[in-house]
Amino acid sequence: MRYEKPQTVADAARLLTAEKGITRVLGGGTDVLVQLKAGMVEPDLIVDIKALPGIRAIVAEAGGFRIGAAVSNAQLGEDAAVRALWPGVVEAAGLIGSTQVQGRATMAGNLCNASPAGDAVPALVAAGAVARVAGPGVARDVPVEAIPAGPGKTTLKRGEFITSIFLPARPAKSGDAYLRFIPRTEMDIAVASAAVSLTLNDQGVITAARVALGAVAPTVRLVDDAATAIIGTKLHDDAQAALAAACSAACAPIDDKRGTIEFRTEVAGVLAKRAARIAYTRAGGQA
Amino acid sequence: MAFDSHEKRQFKQVGTRPPRPDGVDKVTGRAQYGADVTAPGMLTARILRSPHAHARIVSIDTSEAEAMAGVKGVVTGRDFALPEDAGLADIAVNVMARDKALYDGHAVAAVAAVSPAIAKAALKAIKVQYEVLPHVTDVDAAMQPGAPVVLEGRALESVPAGMSVNVTHASEFGHGDLAAGFAKADRIVERSFKTAATHQGYIEPHACLASVTVDGKADLWCCTQGQFMVRTVCAALMGMEASQLRVTASEIGGGFGGKTTVFIEPVALVLARKTGRPVKITMTRDEVFRATGPTVSTSIDVKIGMTKDGRITAGEARLRYSGGAFPCGTVDMGAMAAFAAYDLEAVRTQGWNVLTNRPKEAAYRAPGAPQAIYAVESVVDELCQILKLDPLDVRIRNAAKKGTKSSYGPVFDDIGLLATLEAAKAHPHYKAPLKPGQARGVSCGFWFNFGGNTCVSLNVNTDGTVGVTEGNPDIGGSRASISLMAAEELGIPYDKVRTIVADTASLGYNDVTDGSRVTFSVGLATIAAARDAKVKMCARAAKIWGIDDEAVEWKDGAAWPAGPNAGQFPPMSLAEIAAVSFQTGGPIAGHHEVNADGAGVSFGVHLCDLEVDPETGKTTILRYSVFQDAGKAVHPDYVEGQMQGGAVQGIGWALNEEYIYGRDGRLQNPGFLDYRVPVASDLPMIEAVILEIPNPGHPYGVRGVGETPIVPPLAAISNGVSRAVGVRMQELPLSPPRVLKAIKAA
Numbered sequence A: 001m002r003y004e005k006p007q008t009v010a011d012a013a014r015l016l017t018a019e020k021g022i023t024r025v026l027g028g029g030t031d032v033l034v035q036l037k038a039g040m041v042e043p044d045l046i047v048d049i050k051a052l053p054g055i056r057a058i059v060a061e062a063g064g065f066r067i068g069a070a071v072s073n074a075q076l077g078e079d080a081a082v083r084a085l086w087p088g089v090v091e092a093a094g095l096i097g098s099t100q101v102q103g104r105a106t107m108a109g110n111l112c113n114a115s116p117a118g119d120a121v122p123a124l125v126a127a128g129a130v131a132r133v134a135g136p137g138v139a140r141d142v143p144v145e146a147i148p149a150g151p152g153k154t155t156l157k158r159g160e161f162i163t164s165i166f167l168p169a170r171p172a173k174s175g176d177a178y179l180r181f182i183p184r185t186e187m188d189i190a191v192a193s194a195a196v197s198l199t200l201n202d203q204g205v206i207t208a209a210r211v212a213l214g215a216v217a218p219t220v221r222l223v224d225d226a227a228t229a230i231i232g233t234k235l236h237d238d239a240q241a242a243l244a245a246a247c248s249a250a251c252a253p254i255d256d257k258r259g260t261i262e263f264r265t266e267v268a269g270v271l272a273k274r275a276a277r278i279a280y281t282r283a284g285g286q287a
Numbered sequence B: 001m002a003f004d005s006h007e008k009r010q011f012k013q014v015g016t017r018p019p020r021p022d023g024v025d026k027v028t029g030r031a032q033y034g035a036d037v038t039a040p041g042m043l044t045a046r047i048l049r050s051p052h053a054h055a056r057i058v059s060i061d062t063s064e065a066e067a068m069a070g071v072k073g074v075v076t077g078r079d080f081a082l083p084e085d086a087g088l089a090d091i092a093v094n095v096m097a098r099d100k101a102l103y104d105g106h107a108v109a110a111v112a113a114v115s116p117a118i119a120k121a122a123l124k125a126i127k128v129q130y131e132v133l134p135h136v137t138d139v140d141a142a143m144q145p146g147a148p149v150v151l152e153g154r155a156l157e158s159v160p161a162g163m164s165v166n167v168t169h170a171s172e173f174g175h176g177d178l179a180a181g182f183a184k185a186d187r188i189v190e191r192s193f194k195t196a197a198t199h200q201g202y203i204e205p206h207a208c209l210a211s212v213t214v215d216g217k218a219d220l221w222c223c224t225q226g227q228f229m230v231r232t233v234c235a236a237l238m239g240m241e242a243s244q245l246r247v248t249a250s251e252i253g254g255g256f257g258g259k260t261t262v263f264i265e266p267v268a269l270v271l272a273r274k275t276g277r278p279v280k281i282t283m284t285r286d287e288v289f290r291a292t293g294p295t296v297s298t299s300i301d302v303k304i305g306m307t308k309d310g311r312i313t314a315g316e317a318r319l320r321y322s323g324g325a326f327p328c329g330t331v332d333m334g335a336m337a338a339f340a341a342y343d344l345e346a347v348r349t350q351g352w353n354v355l356t357n358r359p360k361e362a363a364y365r366a367p368g369a370p371q372a373i374y375a376v377e378s379v380v381d382e383l384c385q386i387l388k389l390d391p392l393d394v395r396i397r398n399a400a401k402k403g404t405k406s407s408y409g410p411v412f413d414d415i416g417l418l419a420t421l422e423a424a425k426a427h428p429h430y431k432a433p434l435k436p437g438q439a440r441g442v443s444c445g446f447w448f449n450f451g452g453n454t455c456v457s458l459n460v461n462t463d464g465t466v467g468v469t470e471g472n473p474d475i476g477g478s479r480a481s482i483s484l485m486a487a488e489e490l491g492i493p494y495d496k497v498r499t500i501v502a503d504t505a506s507l508g509y510n511d512v513t514d515g516s517r518v519t520f521s522v523g524l525a526t527i528a529a530a531r532d533a534k535v536k537m538c539a540r541a542a543k544i545w546g547i548d549d550e551a552v553e554w555k556d557g558a559a560w561p562a563g564p565n566a567g568q569f570p571p572m573s574l575a576e577i578a579a580v581s582f583q584t585g586g587p588i589a590g591h592h593e594v595n596a597d598g599a600g601v602s603f604g605v606h607l608c609d610l611e612v613d614p615e616t617g618k619t620t621i622l623r624y625s626v627f628q629d630a631g632k633a634v635h636p637d638y639v640e641g642q643m644q645g646g647a648v649q650g651i652g653w654a655l656n657e658e659y660i661y662g663r664d665g666r667l668q669n670p671g672f673l674d675y676r677v678p679v680a681s682d683l684p685m686i687e688a689v690i691l692e693i694p695n696p697g698h699p700y701g702v703r704g705v706g707e708t709p710i711v712p713p714l715a716a717i718s719n720g721v722s723r724a725v726g727v728r729m730q731e732l733p734l735s736p737p738r739v740l741k742a743i744k745a746a
């Protein structure tokens, strides 16, 4: 196994492209190292991206923020401006692991690990975040929801990796929230999760919304029907019920040691409802 | 040794809370745990484990692994002797499979190599040909006629003909006329329950280092609850004499009963003998879960009759336990403990142990009792609900007390159950109002406690300090408690006493640290050894004063002339006597050896307030109180620690912990990610209320406290959840999917 720590994006892409065997990009390593220890993967090449220029920076851009791919969740959580604009995203990233894990884990790693249960992913999808992908060719921007292809698989091509994630600007009177269900209070994997981002008009009516679900399908689900169910409403009980029903209908989960199909389907709707209420309040709505 | 009832004792040190002697080393990372021991030239061994729940081992080809550079030795089941004793033979087969792999994770071969990486690579080079057999992991399924047969010919004579071949044990306890008892009842409730196997979840994985010399002497360092047990078992498996095997116990990062047997120690010894090099084995967490100590999994039926005013007229339980792939007597404990809290005219329990393709059960705090008592306390609670009776009043009404003929036979001596129930009832917790959606669960718990073989030496040093040498690994602060008892008895300060845990060559035999026995038995032996030393010190003073030995007595840490006729001499302190001991006959030491009885049974009562999220089925524990009789709390911090720790482990068992097997018979959750022990933020502060009703069988009245606290939480929580959701829950754990399903079905 080779370990490389390139200094430029081009070198990183070259190393990843040239290697014939199994490669792994190393962000915080909180998934990679666990997988190595468990013998789940034996890479031939590990490319540590933490020395790439700007990869650990948070930069304001076009009213939003560009989050470097190696920005740890702890660093993200300390950024008051990002927290103020996208509290749901920051909270979702902040749920990952323990204090120790927070010091290393990244949102890009969470996304590229491609676990259906990754906590940062639904919040990023609801936020309409965009990943910047570098590789052998020119850099391209990809909506976050297009990155995961299935459990443990991404749509990134050979030699490609993410250099940053862009959280866009948003209108006033907007709010987002993320909730996950775990049987304990921390250090657990989401059994089901939901993220809601929404914008209100001056009357408190929802004018735009995005709803994303985690751990209920092979990849994160962006549920248009759920958004439709609350757009044009003040999130009254009927709208909440319709939101929950649309979310449950969008679930295609598995039965496993963490939860049953029945449970995940039901609870995804419950979480969406609760997350919507938080987002609504954050947007300044009177719930 | 009887309670010192002749004197009204004012304890000076026992009952205080000094810092534990092992504390600094533990918080600074200096303490030597099992994996911290190394030796020059040491090899690392890894164990190959069966991926199948049940398979015939057709062949094992180790040649390729043996040929690898850096591999120094490979062993399989053929390298292990099979002792004649059935219990030892089962341990041997569990340590290394012979003709069959009996569960997912069963060891089939081991490699010792010059590095962990080579050992790991060599495992892949071992070719095992398996013939996969049908398997069974569910206790009820294993009892069915036609179930896959785990082992043949293992049924004891007590098992009636016609039962599944997998049934190995049957037992029955009770007294009185059941039919007449049920006839007197106003209400009878009959329910069936299931509990999942749980793991002790100790933080420290098993680890050991073995060294065998060419002339057949061996040393073994390991993390264990009993170095003497390790010696007995390993010597038998190795065909060695006990004197030639010295076992040293490391500090221990938790055991809870799970380290009262051996797993890797014989493998390390056999490899060390084969390679001529020291061999170290450290289990991974995955191995700990797959191949060591879970509890029994159970299926239990309970039937109880009650009068309108809350008198239990009859109780009956049928318990089906599985201790995994080997015969296991734990069901007897459950059958004995099920109704122990009650004074009953008519009671009967029957128990069966059933073989399944799961790891061999190992003890876990009060083995067998939590499951049985969970089932009984659930039905008692349901009767209280139906008859609109206060659950503590009903338990007070039926409580066993001094003179009660227990449900398992013996007549109880002084026991603290009634006092404990009354303390719970009088506590503010029981009167605190509950908000809508919240509920309160109540349960009693019981454990037998144990005394057993114990040997202690107490050395008086010439500088006036004292060393206590005992033979039980300290898993709960016992060195502090033992030092306190020695200091109390000798009348010297606590910090003048140092207690150490000796290896097997340095002291007589001690039973393992189990049965909540150490503070009781080792404490008792320490007090006796101190008394022995005091007699000797009095004799030295008598010699110096030129008076009879009998004319000297020990008081307040010094020898005094006993009464006016003995003469006028200034008292001699321990330090003064010790300082001149070389001139008065040589070193001074006290000893005591005993097979202690009189441990005295133990009862506890738990109260739990909780709420259940009606939309997700998730339970949150809001308030939790433990009431328990400690006889005498020698070091109250550690008594409270046991009460809190037991409650927390019980909460985990009740809510989320379980061995989950797939259809393929493989364990699905061999790690702390999916084997969910409670995390700190899941828990409220556990309030521990210690009662002190002296145990008649100990000079200071001490009673073991380590096991009882894990017994009540299962029912306390299940009763709370059942009341909160309005459905009687009948299966553990109360994981959110299970609870939500029950809510939806209601």
Ligand SMILES: Cc1cc2nc3c(=O)[nH]c(=O)nc-3n(C[C@H](O)[C@H](O)[C@H](O)COP(=O)(O)OP(=O)(O)OC[C@H]3O[C@@H](n4cnc5c(N)ncnc54)[C@H](O)[C@@H]3O)c2cc1C
Binding pocket: A024, A025, A026, A027, A028, A029, A030, A031, A032, A033, A034, A049, A069, A095, A096, A097, A098, A101, A104, A105, A106, A107, A108, A109, A110, A111, A112, A113, A117, A118, A119, A120, A160, A161, A162, A163, A187, A188, A189, A190
């Ligand atoms: C104790 C513990 C608790 C955890 N708890 C949670 C939890 O609560 N919720 C949760 O969702 N996860 C949890 N995780 C998993 C993990 O911490 C997260 O998925 C984390 O976000 C991964 O980030 P990382 O930077 O450490 O990723 P890494 O381990 O560095 O990488 C993860 C994967 O993504 C790839 N990768 C990383 N960065 C890039 C990139 N820039 N471009 C392309 N590919 C990339 C890697 O090659 C690898 O396949 C936990 C892990 C541990 C050890």
